[in-house]
Amino acid sequence: MNKKRVTVVEIAQAAGVSKSTVSLVLQNSPLVNEATRAKVTAVIRELGYVYNRGAANLRQSGSNSKIIGLVVNDLTNSFFAELAVGVDMVVQSAGYVQFLSHTGESPDRQREVITSMREHGISGLIVSPARGTQAIDLKPLIASGIPVVATVRNVAGAKVSSLMSDNHGGAMAAVEHLVALGHHRIAFLGGFADTGVFTERYQGYADALQRAGIVLEEALIIGSAPSRAGGVDAIMRAMQLADKPTAALCFNDAVAFGVCDGLRAQRLEPGADFAVIGFDDVIEAKSAVPALTTVSVDPQGMGQKAAQLLLKQINAGQPEAEAIVSSVRLVVRESCGATKQGEQRRITG
Structure with a gap:
């Protein structure tokens, strides 16, 4: 079952401010004084709220978000460039756009880019985890109901789909x-x-x-x-x-x-x-x-399979995690x- 998302109204109530003040803090408006900004920011962190910038923009434009996140651990290795091409071939044909990021084997950087992708309203995430990634690092994504496919490397204990090679x-x-x-x-x-x-x-x-x-x-x-x-x-x-x-x-x-x-x-x-x-x-x-x-x-083929698996999860609404091992x-x-x-x-x- 998906965890209920924290709302701006709940942030406002916990901080003792108006909803519009919370919105101004989220938008980094200079109209909010520093004391109020600090108080609201502390509540946001405590409740684990993530500002969905994509959703905010889409409320203005009236369109639907179709963004796929791809996070890899080493883009200097051409394997991952080919993997990204394979992912893009599939998601582009399905009407999605791919956001690609490189972590350089840093779990901290990985957390930052995943948070940023969530702010932009990604529909799903494909990740080749940074060295040292733990199940807890993917917990916010899973709790928010965003489908995740781990590829190349698995994450022990994480209840997400995976695509590995033999x-x-x-x-x-x-x-x-x-x-x-x-x-x-x-x-x-x-x-x-x-x-x-x-x-x-x-x-x-x-x-x-x-x-x-x-x-x-x-x-x-x-x-x-x-x-x-x-x-x-x-x-x-x-x-x-x-x-x-x-x-x-x-x-x-x-x-x-x-x-x-x-x-x-x-x-x-x-x-x-x-x-x-x-x-x-x-x-x-x-x-x-x-x-x-x-x-x-077959890195490009692996990217295509990962993208197909993710789109399947997105379309299922509440998907069951799958573990796939590709032949070599x-x-x-x-x-x-x-x-x-x-x-x-x-x-x-």
Whole structure:
């Protein structure tokens, strides 16, 4: 059941002022003295009221709000740019406009942008949560009845719909491919260990090694920022080991590109001297030199699915939360050193 929204009338009664005074405070009018403004603001915070700027504007124009919020944790990763394109393709055709924001892995910034989006009257939200996001961070949205779809990363305990990819199955397929190519010292490079995606991909890596009878070595698991710079850092540390790896499954494509940069800095050629596999299959993966072997998540398709799920929730009025796991596929190109090019294997699970 949706929680009743706090009204301006209730704010006015609690603060002991008129409704028009509350409205002036919400509009940052200079006509209100500072003492009254402080008193009203304190009540607003206490009652958890959010000023819906979009609704205020629409009351004047007489139209209906059709805004979708999209909040991502790292827009510097091209995966999220492609995800946003997929979302926009669907919401635009449904007559909605997309508001996009980047949090840079900051839960505080995430709270700010979500509050701002609520003020503008969003009809629903798609969020790839910032690192450290907790269920309580999404509680105001859920309480207000705004549909939410968490994508890429889930939020434990949050009663919202989710769209994830088969991280475990994808990582297993990648490692099994490297084992089939003759590698036994396979590193897992990049990513933050305190995220669910890292845990799932790491577990797929570990399970594939176990299935192949290869002992897992903690020294070959090197975390870093899930970025190109993080990839450079991770491979530099890996190559300082006494018994160096010969191949790596990277947390994502951004890390894989960085790993390739780091290898070249050490006069090693990706695909010839060291096998590299990424995860995501961003647009640049196919045109990279060497072309990147990667687990394809289809970021644009994932954005489309997330948008379709959100619109379904919006149209349902009081939707039930759904959890969807999308299949992935291993796309074999030159960076892993395989002789057979363009091979694709679909992963079921």
